[in-house]
Amino acid sequence: MNMSLIISQLINGLQSGSVYALIALGYSMVYGIIMLLNFAHGDIIMVGAYVAWLAMVNFALNPILAIILAIAACVLLGVVIEKVAYTPLRSSPRISLLITAIGVSFLLQNLAQLVFGAGSQRVPAMISGPSLTIAGQYVSFTAMITIVISVVSMLLLTLLVQKSKMGKAMRAVSEDMGAAQLMGISVNRTISFTFAVGSALAGIGSVLYCCAYPQASPTMGSMLGIKAFIAAVLGGIGSIPGAMIGGFCIGLAEAIISAVGLSVWKDGVVFAILIIVLVFKPTGILGKTMTEKV
Amino acid sequence: MLKVNDINVYYGSIHAIKGVSFEVQKGEIVTLIGANGAGKSSILNTISGLLRSKGGCIKFRDKNISSILPHKIVGMGLAQVPEGRRVFLKMSVQENLEMGAYTRRGSEINESIEDVYERFPRLKERRRQVAGTLSGGEQQMLAMGRALMSKPELLMLDEPSMGLAPILVEQIFDIIKELNSAGTTILLVEQNAQMALSIADRGYVLETGKIVTSADARELLNNDAVKKAYLGG
Ligand SMILES: Nc1ncnc2c1ncn2[C@@H]1O[C@H](COP(=O)(O)OP(=O)(O)OP(=O)(O)O)[C@@H](O)[C@H]1O
Ligand SMILES: [Mg+2]
Numbered sequence: 001m002n003m004s005l006i007i008s009q010l011i012n013g014l015q016s017g018s019v020y021a022l023i024a025l026g027y028s029m030v031y032g033i034i035m036l037l038n039f040a041h042g043d044i045i046m047v048g049a050y051v052a053w054l055a056m057v058n059f060a061l062n063p064i065l066a067i068i069l070a071i072a073a074c075v076l077l078g079v080v081i082e083k084v085a086y087t088p089l090r091s092s093p094r095i096s097l098l099i100t101a102i103g104v105s106f107l108l109q110n111l112a113q114l115v116f117g118a119g120s121q122r123v124p125a126m127i128s129g130p131s132l133t134i135a136g137q138y139v140s141f142t143a144m145i146t147i148v149i150s151v152v153s154m155l156l157l158t159l160l161v162q163k164s165k166m167g168k169a170m171r172a173v174s175e176d177m178g179a180a181q182l183m184g185i186s187v188n189r190t191i192s193f194t195f196a197v198g199s200a201l202a203g204i205g206s207v208l209y210c211c212a213y214p215q216a217s218p219t220m221g222s223m224l225g226i227k228a229f230i231a232a233v234l235g236g237i238g239s240i241p242g243a244m245i246g247g248f249c250i251g252l253a254e255a256i257i258s259a260v261g262l263s264v265w266k267d268g269v270v271f272a273i274l275i276i277v278l279v280f281k282p283t284g285i286l287g288k289t290m291t292e293k294v
Numbered sequence: 295m296l297k298v299n300d301i302n303v304y305y306g307s308i309h310a311i312k313g314v315s316f317e318v319q320k321g322e323i324v325t326l327i328g329a330n331g332a333g334k335s336s337i338l339n340t341i342s343g344l345l346r347s348k349g350g351c352i353k354f355r356d357k358n359i360s361s362i363l364p365h366k367i368v369g370m371g372l373a374q375v376p377e378g379r380r381v382f383l384k385m386s387v388q389e390n391l392e393m394g395a396y397t398r399r400g401s402e403i404n405e406s407i408e409d410v411y412e413r414f415p416r417l418k419e420r421r422r423q424v425a426g427t428l429s430g431g432e433q434q435m436l437a438m439g440r441a442l443m444s445k446p447e448l449l450m451l452d453e454p455s456m457g458l459a460p461i462l463v464e465q466i467f468d469i470i471k472e473l474n475s476a477g478t479t480i481l482l483v484e485q486n487a488q489m490a491l492s493i494a495d496r497g498y499v500l501e502t503g504k505i506v507t508s509a510d511a512r513e514l515l516n517n518d519a520v521k522k523a524y525l526g527g
Contacts (some may be wrong), residue, residue, distance in 0.1 A: 165396070169393070175385070176382060178344055179382065181343075181364040182441075183365075184365045184396045
């Protein structure tokens with residue numbers, strides 16, 4: 001195996017890792033604020049891909065507009081799901097919420113199948129540009145842009161959560177919902193905002209995913225969602241840099257497995273990582289030991 | 295300023311607050327005393343809107359607030375320092391204070407933060423520290439400072455003396471008196487009846503969800519039944 005192949009596999013790994021990271025951020029944020037593993041999160045990506053496809057193929061819109069529409073659709077969907085399905089269950093046991101999330105996931109997949117059919121649709125290229133040659137190594141434009149966008153998104157998100165008034169309210173609500181209300185923070189608005197941001201990141205992830213694998217299918221969100229979820233757990237759920245690190249690790253692990261010619265084992269290895277993390281360090285790489293509320 | 299009329303609170307089938315009525319006039323310190331489980335916190339949380347009363351009515355500055363959302367009630371000038379402080383442990387002292395001013399905007403917020411630091415100098419030294427690393431007394435000060443950040447007209451305090459050394463309790467009660475002299479009306483919930491009655495104008499005694507006695511604080515301090523039950527003979 002030569003050096004250039006290894007490097008190109010690493011770049012592939014970072015590219016798909018970036019997408020996992022963006023999606024993992026959404027899982028982490030939602031878990032951080034309402035302790036819910038939002039299983040419908042992956043399917044939001046699927047809807048984003050279909051919106052991009054519709055916009056470009058059926059309505060012949062330009063790619064920039066298609067990207068904006070796809071992200072907007074994800075935000076809207078995320079917020080509506082939270083309002084319709086999760087808000088009424090805010091004081092119910094967490095298991096009810098989890099089951100509802102799984103139900104929403106099935107609903108979205110089956111609706112997509114009903115509307116668009118079970119097969120997959122080809123999404124035309126939305127992002128194109130000159131590929132680069134760095135140190136004699138060919139790097140595709142989409143790989144570059146994917147990695148850059150995900151890193152920038154993470155930095156902006158960190159800034160938002162640490163410095164903005166809304167970000168601080170998010171942290172306050174995630175720590176103590178009752179006390180946050182006594183400060184005059186609207187819990188409903190803060191949770192909606194969290195879903196909006198998480199879903200926007202999923203929308204960006206959806207566009208970038210379609211750049212690497214230009215297809216929309218009803219079930220595309222489930223494996224993607226599960227891998228991003230594993231990335232979030234690996235990095236430490238609730239942690240922003242953790243989600244990023246987890247995403248890159250999963251992407252690189254897959255790339256390395258493929259590079260040594262074992263690509264059929266790719267998914268298996270990712271699940272093995274989940275099991276290993278859950279057994280040996282359930283709080284993940286950057287997760288702090290859980291301080292349960294008394 | 296505050297008029298609570300016939301509120302009833304249920305936890306499932308448990309009838310925790312049974313037809314409680316009382317009032318707080320502008321400028322007063324009113325205390326609500328009672329044993330563990332009497333329903334003191336439930337009453338404050340109902341006034342703050344975190345719990346809902348079945349029937350009855352809560353009026354704050356002549357406005358019915360019984361169905362207003364908790365975060366809006368704060369904006370109307372009614373703040374609560376909850377039982378057990380409940381500061382945001384993972385956020386810095388300064389951020390906790392900023393959260394207290396969530397309903398306000400503009401540059402006067404920084405002035406208010408400086409005011410709080412002036413009142414509680416220990417908080418200023420620890421402004422960048424996360425609240426989880428503060429001592430119990432410092433956390434109580436932070437909880438009070440945080441509530442003051444909303445510039446409340448009526449401040450409700452739920453057992454501010456809980457778990458503090460006597461000297462700190464004195465300090466906290468001195469601050470409550472100062473706040474009151476500066477124009478803030480106070481509704482104080484306490485198990486430490488002696489201390490509470492010594493700074494209050496009036497008091498209500500709560501037993502298993504009902505108000506059983508109400509009188510001037512000085513009268514309550516000399517009331518035999520109260521002495522026996524809450525003042526150690
Ligand atoms: N979340 C809850 N679920 C069920 N019952 C509750 C709940 N919170 C309070 N109660 C019950 O309501 C009654 C009043 O409780 P509350 O906390 O208001 O009392 P308190 O006077 O504040 O007591 P303490 O001095 O211990 O703080 C108690 O009998 C308590 O068991
Ligand atoms: Mg209490």
